Amino acid sequence: MRNLLCFILIPLLGCLTYGQNKQILYDFGDIPQSLLVNPATIMDQDYHVGIPFLSQVSFHFGSSGVSAYDIFGKSNVDINTRIRNVIYGLDKYDFFSVNQQLEILSFGWKNSKGIYYSGGIYEELDVFTYFPKDWAILAWEGNSEHIGRNFHFNDISVTAELLSVFHFGANKRINEKLTLGARAKIYSSIAHARSTDNEGVFKTVEVEGSDNIYIHRIINADVTVQTSGIQSLSDAGSGAAVANEMLSRVFLGGNLGLGVDLGATYQIKDNLIATASLIDIGAVFHTKDAESYEAKGNHNLDGIELLFPALSDGESAYDYYNDIEDNFENDIPVDTINSSYTQFRPLKVNASIKYGFGKKQNSKVCDCLNKDKGEDWREEVGLQLFAIKRPKKPQFAYTAYYKRRFGDFLIGKLTYTIDQYSATNVGMGLSTNYNWFNFYVAVDNILKYPNVAKAKNVSLQLGFNLKIDKNE
Amino acid sequence: MNKPIYLLFWSVLIMVCFTSCVKDTDFDQADDIVLSPVLELDFIYFTLDQSDYFNPNTGEQRLIVTDTTDFEILNESFVRDDLKRAEYLFKLENSAPISFLTEFRFLNENDEVVYEVAIPISAGSIAAPVLTEHIENIENQGILELTLASKVVVNVIIPSSFENIEGALNLQSKTTYFFEI
Numbered sequence: 003m004r005n006l007l008c009f010i011l012i013p014l015l016g017c018l019t020y021g022q023n024k025q026i027l028y029d030f031g032d033i034p035q036s037l038l039v040n041p042a043t044i045m046d047q048d049y050h051v052g053i054p055f056l057s058q059v060s061f062h063f064g065s066s067g068v069s070a071y072d073i074f075g076k077s078n079v080d081i082n083t084r085i086r087n088v089i090y091g092l093d094k095y096d097f098f099s100v101n102q103q104l105e106i107l108s109f110g111w112k113n114s115k116g117i118y119y120s121g122g123i124y125e126e127l128d129v130f131t132y133f134p135k136d137w138a139i140l141a142w143e144g145n146s147e148h149i150g151r152n153f154h155f156n157d158i159s160v161t162a163e164l165l166s167v168f169h170f171g172a173n174k175r176i177n178e179k180l181t182l183g184a185r186a187k188i189y190s191s192i193a194h195a196r197s198t199d200n201e202g203v204f205k206t207v208e209v210e211g212s213d214n215i216y217i218h219r220i221i222n223a224d225v226t227v228q229t230s231g232i233q234s235l236s237d238a239g240s241g242a243a244v245a246n247e248m249l250s251r252v253f254l255g256g257n258l259g260l261g262v263d264l265g266a267t268y269q270i271k272d273n274l275i276a277t278a279s280l281i282d283i284g285a286v287f288h289t290k291d292a293e294s295y296e297a298k299g300n301h302n303l304d305g306i307e308l309l310f311p312a313l314s315d316g317e318s319a320y321d322y323y324n325d326i327e328d329n330f331e332n333d334i335p336v337d338t339i340n341s342s343y344t345q346f347r348p349l350k351v352n353a354s355i356k357y358g359f360g361k362k363q364n365s366k367v368c369d370c371l372n373k374d375k376g377e378d379w380r381e382e383v384g385l386q387l388f389a390i391k392r393p394k395k396p397q398f399a400y401t402a403y404y405k406r407r408f409g410d411f412l413i414g415k416l417t418y419t420i421d422q423y424s425a426t427n428v429g430m431g432l433s434t435n436y437n438w439f440n441f442y443v444a445v446d447n448i449l450k451y452p453n454v455a456k457a458k459n460v461s462l463q464l465g466f467n468l469k470i471d472k473n474e
Numbered sequence: 475m476n477k478p479i480y481l482l483f484w485s486v487l488i489m490v491c492f493t494s495c496v497k498d499t500d501f502d503q504a505d506d507i508v509l510s511p512v513l514e515l516d517f518i519y520f521t522l523d524q525s526d527y528f529n530p531n532t533g534e535q536r537l538i539v540t541d542t543t544d545f546e547i548l549n550e551s552f553v554r555d556d557l558k559r560a561e562y563l564f565k566l567e568n569s570a571p572i573s574f575l576t577e578f579r580f581l582n583e584n585d586e587v588v589y590e591v592a593i594p595i596s597a598g599s600i601a602a603p604v605l606t607e608h609i610e611n612i613e614n615q616g617i618l619e620l621t622l623a624s625k626v627v628v629n630v631i632i633p634s635s636f637e638n639i640e641g642a643l644n645l646q647s648k649t650t651y652f653f654e655i
Binding site: 070071074075076080081082085140141142143144145146147149206213214215216217218303304305306307308309310311312314319320321322323324452453454455 | 495496497498499500501503504506507508509510511512513514515516517518519520522526529530531536539540541542543544545546563565628630646647648650651653
């Protein structure tokens with residue numbers, strides 16, 4: 003039972019550098035869901051149908067700079083010292099990420115002209131926050147040891163969204179070398195919140211000649227929190243009402259958006275193929291149930307100045323304390339805004355180049371399925387690039403891989419991914435076919451599997467499909 | 475591939491997956507995590523000069539100059555629960571030629587004194603002001619009493635009547651709050 007819990011839970015607790023990088027799934031033509039990372043991925047089968055709710059289950063949890071072991075590892079060093087070391091070891095570009103996808107529906111077919119159409123519905127949760135280093139230090143240590151230090155509001159940068167995606171796409175071999183793919187998407191937002199691009203600082207300073215010992219300053223603050231779909235859920239009351247409302251939003255009842263995925267596969271030589279894709283070029287338009295909060299301004303606080311007025315009998319004392327609160331609210335009012343806003347989805351870019359070698363896999367008499375497109379090399383090696391736009395700066399990951407077919411039964415892909423935080427991420431993907439039945443699983447950071455607590459990059463994707471060929 | 479081999483392959487793979495686990499960690503250490511921020515916050519400040527010692531309405535001397543402020547932060551639940559120590563620093567500079575007694579009385583909602591600090595101030599002069607620094611360290615039972623307070627009364631007491639006071643009494647103060655959360 004313990005191992006079972008570990009197997010299920012630890013990938014969830016583990017740490018993932020790039021929540022949406024699916025380097026194992028990318029260009030893995032044996033798996034229909036690879037169309038979601040490149041709509042131009044060449045499909046071998048004539049039809050596919052995903053097992054509803056099980057065709058893609060995907061979890062990514064983690065952070066860029068800290069593992070569970072860094073905090074909870076058995077050690078003679080006090081845990082509070084370790085947490086302090088972690089806080090100081092991370093920087094403001096380190097981040098924590100949660101990404102989960104559940105495919106509800108998936109299908110595809112190839113028509114007589116060789117165009118492969120595919121579509122489906124999936125649900126996605128994406129939470130991303132940079133490490134708010136200044137505020138973590140303030141919470142952990144206070145300001146006593148940091149007199150004069152700027153605590154930047156810019157360190158607070160967080161986005162969270164839950165949405166469903168309806169999509170339909172197609173790919174077509176344009177000529178001998180080029181295959182193009184595109185996918186249209188309708189986003190239905192269930193809930194969204196973000197606080198990014200904040201400005202200003204808080205600081206405590208000693209100023210010679212000032213009225214009191216310190217001045218606590220908030221300078222040029224401009225902090226915004228945008229939310230959509232949350233207020234009505236909190237007003238909905240009972241759990242059942244909330245569930246009903248969320249379910250209606252899954253099926254296009256939420257704030258809607260539009261997007262496209264684009265992809266291309268180009269056969270440079272018989273055994274040399276380049277691919278690229280742009281995923282989620284689009285936006286969600288939050289017009290319903292949008293509520294934003296904005297705080298702007300400057301404020302100085304230097305304590306309570308007593309004036310010692312001579313009071314007559316019955317006259318009440320001056321309300322210094324409320325004055326401080328009122329002055330703060332006047333200087334930095336929190337405005338609630340009910341205007342709509344547009345949220346661009348995080349754009350993902352993938353690119354790869356691969357080289358096929360070894361025997362050709364397809365030794366059947368009929369070559370009508372693979373059509374000698376290079377997909378049928380038994381072995382291949384390749385390089386992949388992944389980038390994603392995040393609030394402060396884009397993030398990149400570089401992958402080298404080796405892929406091999408073992409008959410019709412099994413295809414394996416071994417990946418090695420490097421990024422600025424991890425140089426030891428080895429992943430593995432396996433796709434198996436038994437009659438019409440296809441099962442695939444992809445895991446990251448398998449070198450850390452003996453002790454996942456030490457991993458900073460762990461992800462898990464798996465799914466079940468039916469793949470049907472007319473000729474079988 | 476035939477079915478038995480297919481099933482065998484996946485059985486082995488799943489077994490391998492099940493061998494993955496967490497080692498050398500102790501999540502019970504979470505109980506030992508303590509946030510211990512130390513916050514520096516300004517407290518009260520004032521400047522009293524000659525004009526403050528006379529009632530502007532009657533012209534009479536005021537031998538006790540007093541003022542009161544709410545100070546509800548001490549009564550907040552997170553302060554009551556998590557404040558372990560408070561250290562008040564009072565810096566008083568007296569350039570007046572008389573001595574004073576300053577009192578800082580912390581009152582609860584029923585105006586009962588729950589904690590009190592008294593600081594005697596020696597006479598000074600404009601040419602040579604006297605600087606008095608007082609640190610009031612409050613912990614244990616004192617913290618329990620202090621965190622009942624919601625008001626502060628400040629009394630500046632002049633021991634005897636006077637003719638003329640030149641110079642001023644100036645106060646700057648801050649509090650260092652030691653939390654364990």
